[in-house]
Amino acid sequence: NVAESTIADGQRELGLREGFDIGLEMSGRPEAMRDMVANMTHGGRIAMLGLPAEEFAVDWARIVTSMITIKGIYGREMFETWYAMSVLLEGGLDLAPVITGRYGFRDFEAAFDDAASGLGGKVILDWTA
Template identity: 50%
Template sequence: MSEPRLELARKMGADIALNVSKRRIAEAQVELGMREGFDVGFEMSGNKNALPEMIDNLTHGGRVAMLGLPSESIEIDWSKVVTHMLTLKGIYGREMFETWAAMSSMLKSSEILRNRISSTITDRLPASSWREGFEIARAATGGKVVLDWTRI
């Protein structure tokens, strides 16, 4: 779990960005005054405890977007997934044209959104410094790394 990345999420306006290795999802639910569970969860850590705990704290019909790649197998209570009608969706790469067009429209329509998204970029390097960029990204201590192809 990366505290700097969780802090980036908080700065962007997330109600709670939770480090599941330190706090339970159920605690966050109580903190937010929720009684029936979360409608949507985004699992970005790859932590093996995050998904099962998220499943335990979703409302009926809840949805999970899986963006983090787990480093080991994750045990899932499939009876809970089925009986609570939960949807798990793996997301990897991009659905190029649809998501880019939607995001472009959103970014054009909101200066606040543009500023928040821009704040996730913590490093900008010339394309010739790609090795350094990959090292920074691998360290997982910051946000997004942008390689500038106009500065080669």
């Protein structure tokens, strides 16, 4: 959640000195993309799955000189990304920290308000509640 911590904080917690090799940007938020670019290793790859609400500036000099590849993912190719994510999950990746809201489906308006606020991470609607 970019409202509470930075990618650099996560990098330090993981003991990474050179940055991340792969980044998945799913929020569409400009500050998340800028933070990700600033914390990628040389030759890193970023997959953009989130749709920004409007255009925003990025540090193209950093992207070019660090040889960062940015790829937009939409439609069919999302399935390949989901498969790669399932491999990470089966390997023990814990997504609990990014889930900041859980709502029963009847509380969908509150869930959408939470998601639209930009203050949290991912919001889950529980269809069994």
